[in-house]
Amino acid sequence: MFIRTSRGIVVVAAAVLLTACATTVQPVYNVSQSPIVAKVRTSDDVSKAIIRAGSGLGWQMVPDRPGHMVGTLKVRAHVAVVDIDYNPKAYSIKYRESSNLNYDGTNIHRNYNGWIQNLDKQIQVQLSTL
Numbered sequence: 001m002f003i004r005t006s007r008g009i010v011v012v013a014a015a016v017l018l019t020a021c022a023t024t025v026q027p028v029y030n031v032s033q034s035p036i037v038a039k040v041r042t043s044d045d046v047s048k049a050i051i052r053a054g055s056g057l058g059w060q061m062v063p064d065r066p067g068h069m070v071g072t073l074k075v076r077a078h079v080a081v082v083d084i085d086y087n088p089k090a091y092s093i094k095y096r097e098s099s100n101l102n103y104d105g106t107n108i109h110r111n112y113n114g115w116i117q118n119l120d121k122q123i124q125v126q127l128s129t130l
Contacts, residue, residue, distance in 0.1 A: 025102050029113035031093040031120050038127040043067055045130050046086045053122035057115075070096065073115055080112050082119075093120060 040046055047063060054061040054071050061084075063069040071082045071093075081096040093116055101109040 024110055025104070025107040026110045026113055027106060028095045028103070028108050029116050030095060031091070031116065033090045033092055034120065034124075035090050036088065036127055038130050040088045040127065040130055043087055046088060046091060046127070049126035049130060050084055050086060050091065050123055053126040054119060057118055057122055059119065071119070075111075075115075078109075078111070080115060082116070091123065 036046065043066065047069065050069065050071075051061045051063075058073060058075070060072045060074075061069050062072075067085060067087055069084050069086075071084055073080045077100050079099045080101060081098065083092075083094045083096045085092045085094075095103075095108070095112075097103075098108065098112065101112050103109075103112075
């Protein structure tokens, strides 16, 4: 009787663990052409707002050409890299690469999506101060 109960507990524990692991990945969240409603005069204004927003959240933002920058976030052993395209009317944040975030071509660790959503919100906050 004890052996059957033990096996049952092990099976239930394994099922719970597998369910928990399955929910740690989600489809990659991208921001596509988010409109800028603030009174922005130039792409340089948008660039500065993105850099301020990212820096406040621990992102390293590197402009590499007009209207584009690369954002990198390092959290412990995890790294997320995004492409950010922008102009005075809209911006986009798109997945570029990562390490230790279980990216499989479509899905990624759910923390990545939270980081992108926080970055998006902070960019909007910074743009609203212009």
